[in-house]
Amino acid sequence: MARTIGQKRRREAEADMEQQAAATTNGTKDGPPNKKSRVEERRSLFVRSLPASATNESVADFFSQHFPVKHATVVVDPKTKESRGYGFVTFTDVDDAVEAKAKLNNEVFEGRRLRLEVAEPRHRAGGPGVVKSRIAEEKKKREEELAEAKKVPKLIIRNLPWSIKSSEQLSQTFSKFGKIRFADLPNNYGKLKGFGFITFRTKKHAERAMAEMNGKDVDGRTIAVDWAVSKDEWEQQQANDEDQKEKSEPKKKSKAKKEDDPKRTTDNSTTIFVRNMPFTTTNDSLKEHFSQFGPVRYARIVVDKATERPAGTGFVCFVNEDDFKTCLRNSPQSRPPVKGARISVLQDETVDTDGRYTLDGRVLSVAHAVSREDATRLTEAGPAARSKEEKDRRRLFLLPEGTIPTNSPLYRLLTPTEVKLREQSAQQRKKQVQANPSLHISLTRLAVRNLPHNMDAKELKALARQAVVGFASDVREGKRLALSKEELARGGNDDKEAERRRKEKGKGVVKQAKVVMESKDGKKVDEKSGAGKSRGYGFIEYSSHRWALMGLRWLNGHPLKNEAGRTVRLIVEFAIENAQVVSRRRANESRARQKRDAGVQNGGKEADKKGKPFVKGNKGQAKPEVVKEVETPAEAKKKKDAAEKLANRQRIIGRKRMVRKNKKAGR
Structure with a gap:
């Protein structure tokens, strides 16, 4: 590591010498610079951190995209003919060079961040003291840069969401950028402070993490990532800030008007x-x-978190409040449709006459932005009202449920085969609901794929019960978020009635678990027959949507061992059902329930159409069906054993009779 840093410092020192030498080639040691040197003075930029593949043409093409370039030169190694990591770019104007330095400094060129400096001519005037002073300054600069390179690549992450409650979660969030040496999440007597520290193995990984994560939303909060400083430096900066604040207090008192108009970037008043x-x-x-x-x-x-694609909405913050008010006041307002008028999904000339609110043929809808807290409050306050307005009776909003985002840590654990299976399943389900309007998404029934072939319905039902308990445990431990109020209210009155009946009967949350079996010729067979093998998928039905959603989120991606001892991860989605079939099934269940309730009210006797119970001996009445008592497994086994004994006894008697008959015939 130290050797690599030393080689890098030597290359930069050679680059400094090359810059100075190149700047003085057009002038003499004691005399003034010639005409060419005077013309090109301060119009050239010294470019550092060039990639090894850089050439004069590629560098000139890159800078020509922004400003007119006179010529570009890349210093190459005489032996390898590759770039030594630095060069010069000369522009046609001094202003272009200054603007290019301000705009393109730290820009990425072929995977490397460029560092730009204005190339200045070397001043050779002066005696040995000047030379010694310059050498000392260069040595001090190299020592400072070496000390900077030896610093531990430590980052501070501010404004962390409260969902990150441990250093392991913080480390897992940043682990995709490189190996992490240490992660710390400070707290005050168990209460988190809202920030944390990450120490990477290399500075390169830390720079990449800071570039990609700074300003990014994590669980609804925008985090800020910056280099961490030592405690002494931080205290010194705080002291300097306090001194500056004390010095500026008299100015604030004398300039009260300016205090009333601060520049705030987090204010939504102009957004x-x-x-x-x-x-x-x-x-x-x-x-x-x-x-x-x-x-x-x-x-x-x-950007939609589930699909990682633009959601069709956005935010714009103006600098001036007058511009904000003008944009909001003149924005097109939605008008009720006029009977007989032509409707177009493109620009409506009657709404946006001058086209200022039309972007790529679409008329934009503009409104005043609210804060994140107000948006959360409005979202939680209006789920019931929104549910009434929703026209998605097929519940297609549940179609993406079960999809694992590509940036999720769980996605990296999937094998290529499992990723392909999930993609094919998503495409197939989408085609099914688009082709048949009668299909809808079930609220309580789950489709489970990638099941181990040695798992039966009993084991699947036990796993479904375990999923509900596991989800609740994860919520208590802070490993996952609890269900929102909107998700809990999706089932409506049907869920409440189902829960009431379930509690009355004392049954569990899992109504049914089924594994689809097939025979040797590939036909579906009942699992009870015991003559088939699993097809690798099945279904789980919960008593309400709440339990189904908890089970899905815990089971989806859950690892299991198959018959070969390999780990497979379940693919769990809400099942697609036919609305007509479900309607018939519910009608049958309702009739059966009413029939049972009527039998209970009459003491176990079935009633006729008029509601009167059947009486033995009444003429003109049909005989009621015999209601068979439900046998316990022990009673059924006892009855079966008695029947087998009777059959054996009859067979023995039959054989004895046959023997006696044959003996009589032989006489």
Whole structure:
């Protein structure tokens, strides 16, 4: 590691010398620079951190995309003919060079972040003291850079969500960027402080984690990732900040008007919420479109966490409040449809006459953005009202339930075969519901795939009961989120009635578990026959949607051992059912339930159509069906043994009679 850092420092020192030498090639030691040197002074940039594959043409093409370039030179190794990691770019204007340095510094070029400096001519005037001073400064600079390189690559993560309750969870969140040496989550007597620390093995991995995770949403909160400093440096910075604050207090008192108008980036007073955006919209295109109303501080599109694709909405924050009000006031308002008028999904000229609110042929809907807390409160307060307005009677919103996002830690544990199975299942289910309008998603029935072939229905039912208990335990331990109020209210009155009947009868939360079996010729057979083998999938039916959702989220991706001892992970989704079949089944269950209730009310005797019980000896009445008593397994076995003994006795008697008959015939 130290050797690599030393080689890097030597290359940078050679680059500094090359810059100075190149800057003085056009001038003499004692005389003034020539005309070419005076013209190109401060129009050239010294470029560091170039990749080994960089050439004069590729560097010139990269910078020409932003500013006019006169020429570019990459310093190469005479032996290998590869780039030594630095070079020069000369622009046609001094202003272009300054703007290029400000804009393109730290930009990525062929996988490397460039470092730009303005190339200045070397001043050779001065005696030996100047040379010694310059050498000392260079040595001090190298020592500082070496000390910086030896620092532990430690990051501080602020504004962490409360769902991250342990250092293991924090380490798991950042483990995809490289090997982690240590993770710490400070707390105050068990109460988390909202920030944590991550120490990586290498600085490269830490830089990658900071670049990709800074400003990213994690469980609904935007985290901030930065380099961690020592406690002494932090206390010194705090002391400096307090000194500056004390010095600025008199100015604040004399300038009270300026205090009333601070620049706040987290204020939503100038932020708008945009709907009906094209799915091809990016942050840059959204910002560019709304810049016609005034300066824009930032623009962000909303990405769906499940699909990892744009959701068609976004946020735009203006710098000035007047521009915000103008954009909001002149935004197109939705109008009721006019009878006989032509309807178009593209731009409506009657709504957006000047086209300022139309992006890629779609008329944008603009509203004042609310804070995250208000949005959460409104979301939790209105599930019942939204459920009434929902027109998705087929419950297709449950179709993605069971999909594992690609950025999830569980996704990395799946084998390529399991990933392919999940993709095929998602495509097949989507085609089924699109082709047949009678199909809908069940609230209580789960389809389980990738089952071990040695698992039967009894074991599957036990696993389904374990899933509900496991989900509740994970919620208590903070390993997963509890069900939201909206999810608990999905079942409505049907779920409440089902739960009431279940508790009255004292039954469990799992109504049925079934493993689909097949015979040797591939036909479906009943599992009770014992003559088939498992097809590798089955079904689980819970008593209500609440238990089904808990079971699905715990079982999906759950590892099991198959008959060969290999680990397989279950694929669990809400089952697709035919609405007509379900309607007939519910009608039959309702009639059977009413029939049982009527029998209980009459003391176990069935009633006729008029509600009168059948009486023995009444003429003109049909004989009631004999209600068979339910036998216990012990009674059934005892009865079966008695029948077998009787049959054996009859066979023995029959054989004896046959023997006697043959003897008589032989005489």
